[in-house]
Amino acid sequence: MKIFIAATGVGNIHSLATALRRLGGEPEVTLSLRALREADAIVLPGVGSFSSALRRLEPLRPHLLEAVESGAPTLGICLGYQLFFRESEEGPGRGLELFKGRVVRLPKHVKAPHIGWNTLERVKQTPLTEGVEEGCFVYFLHSYYPVLEEQIAIAETTYGVTFPSIAGKPPAYGVQFHPERSGQVGLRILSNFLGEARR
Secondary structure: OEEEEEOOOOOOOHHHHHHHHHOOOEEEEEOOHHHHHHOOEEEEOOOOOHHHHHHHHHHHHHHHHHHHHOOOOEEEEOHHHHOOOOOEOOEOOOOOOOOOEEEEEOOOOOOOOEEEEEEOEEOOOOHHHOOOOOOOEEEEEEOEEEEEOOOOEEEEEEOOOEEEEEEEEOOEEEEOOOHHHOHHHHHHHHHHHHHHHHO
């Protein structure tokens, strides 16, 4: 299974590619249109900043949106999830608008960034969260979070405010945490995503 991982930032996403490879995928970190068109699944990773990631994605924007509209399973991780919305307080730029809503900064009364382990509280069961236990811990590293304007939350997390830590409407899903750093829970979520792509 070919997996297109968008090269949207300068961070090290080796652990994400390694996790997907362990699960039977063939990840490629790239901005190649050829790779996007040949991919069985798309991942927007959690590195970089909102504005810089959008600038890097801009040449691929219409092709990426066309792929999602055509049914390509797509997973946004942390920043990649935030790119699914129309705008972010982190910086200027028009997001991909796959989900209705916007991205805002964590409240001033909590330390930002939100770093470390926190729980997932299920809103509804979906194939992406099959086998994921209620209240399980996953790893977060973020200063911004999405505010939904549609009922697509799958799980929520509380850190100063309750935010949708998993959201989605097939074929696109977003997670605010880093599954590649979240042990067996994260691997299960990535495995479920690849399972969706195989159907």
